[in-house]
Amino acid sequence: MTEVVDAPLSSESPASRPFLDVRDLRIHFPTDDGLVKSVDGLSFSLERGRTLGIVGESGSGKSVSSLGIMGLHRTTNAQVSGEIWLDGDELVNAPADFVRRLRGRKMAMIFQDPLSSLHPYFKVGAQIIEAYRLYNDVSKKVARKHAVDLLGRVGIPSPDSRVDDYPHQFSGGMRQRAMIAMALACDPELLIADEPTTALDVTVQAEILDLIRGLQQEFGSAVIMITHDLGVIAELADDVLVMYGGKAVEHAPVREIFHAPEHPYTWGLLSSMPRMDRARTERLLPVPGSPPSLSDLPGGCAFNPRCRYDVLTDGKALTETPVLLPVPGKPGHSVACHLAAERRRKIWSEEVSPLL
Numbered sequence: 001m002t003e004v005v006d007a008p009l010s011s012e013s014p015a016s017r018p019f020l021d022v023r024d025l026r027i028h029f030p031t032d033d034g035l036v037k038s039v040d041g042l043s044f045s046l047e048r049g050r051t052l053g054i055v056g057e058s059g060s061g062k063s064v065s066s067l068g069i070m071g072l073h074r075t076t077n078a079q080v081s082g083e084i085w086l087d088g089d090e091l092v093n094a095p096a097d098f099v100r101r102l103r104g105r106k107m108a109m110i111f112q113d114p115l116s117s118l119h120p121y122f123k124v125g126a127q128i129i130e131a132y133r134l135y136n137d138v139s140k141k142v143a144r145k146h147a148v149d150l151l152g153r154v155g156i157p158s159p160d161s162r163v164d165d166y167p168h169q170f171s172g173g174m175r176q177r178a179m180i181a182m183a184l185a186c187d188p189e190l191l192i193a194d195e196p197t198t199a200l201d202v203t204v205q206a207e208i209l210d211l212i213r214g215l216q217q218e219f220g221s222a223v224i225m226i227t228h229d230l231g232v233i234a235e236l237a238d239d240v241l242v243m244y245g246g247k248a249v250e251h252a253p254v255r256e257i258f259h260a261p262e263h264p265y266t267w268g269l270l271s272s273m274p275r276m277d278r279a280r281t282e283r284l285l286p287v288p289g290s291p292p293s294l295s296d297l298p299g300g301c302a303f304n305p306r307c308r309y310d311v312l313t314d315g316k317a318l319t320e321t322p323v324l325l326p327v328p329g330k331p332g333h334s335v336a337c338h339l340a341a342e343r344r345r346k347i348w349s350e351e352v353s354p355l356l
Helices: 062-069 096-102 124-133 140-153 172-183 202-219 230-236 254-259 264-271 341-355
Strands: 020-031 034-046 051-055 079-086 107-110 190-194 222-226 239-244 247-253
Touching: 020 062, 034 062, 034 247, 051 062, 051 230, 062 079, 062 107, 062 190, 062 222, 107 172, 124 140, 124 172, 140 172, 172 202, 190 202, 202 222, 202 230, 222 230, 230 254, 239 254, 239 264, 247 254, 247 264, 264 341
Parallel strands: 051 222, 051 239, 107 190, 190 222
Antiparallel strands: 020 034, 020 079, 239 247
């Protein structure tokens, strides 16, 4: 039997911390082309029963940060630093055995591509049974019944027979449901969903989102929803973290992000999103340019080569990296931008908002 490794002691009482507290997380990868700074100084917190949406373009560091929380970079050449506190336990410097025993029981992840995440040689039910028996001392018969119940709960038809099917016998939506069932096998307190609706048709997307919402209400889990789809964020999230170039550039309640965002990158994301709630005569305005290489980030603000307003910062956008700071008069809203608060709000109200 594997020995349970004691968790490192916390200098603060668990009651004084958020359930999940990420502090100055950095995940860098040495490569032949230089150091790739996939996550570079990320901080956020999350309470039980709340949903945090993390948005940004591909390559912004969303998925890498979630894998870091799960401790899945330990087998790579990643350089990980900072702190990740989960229910009072620090994970970055914890023994690998301790973190491994938390996966599935305390925290779980729904991966982006269920076809590659589910083992093709094992039946779906067998994979759920294995995940459940890893942390529960039960017979195979009891674990099988639990797997059938889970498949039924996530909407798999005829779970008694489908439990013995292989992943390739499931449709894309059913595979995603099976991944959710596996993630929920041990009732985790933190659920990370990485692009859970990618490549699914609109009807199945809505069903998956409803499923995640219902399961969160049932179990009271903290949820991190990683996506590039702002519609998904509007549907599920309580708070939103906007990432760019491996950093957080804005963090706010979901209503603030959609109705009074403060960062030019967030404005660009909103401007490139179609609206279904009202008529729109203007063309969508994509964010100009391309995301930066994480091994060769521009100096100053990483967004400055694509920002229409960098000339209004008196040169700071080219030389100084902005820090995520609270927005005056907006509790829970932080932004990393060199533009003055008054100027940002004037640009939003006069130039950006009328076009949305």
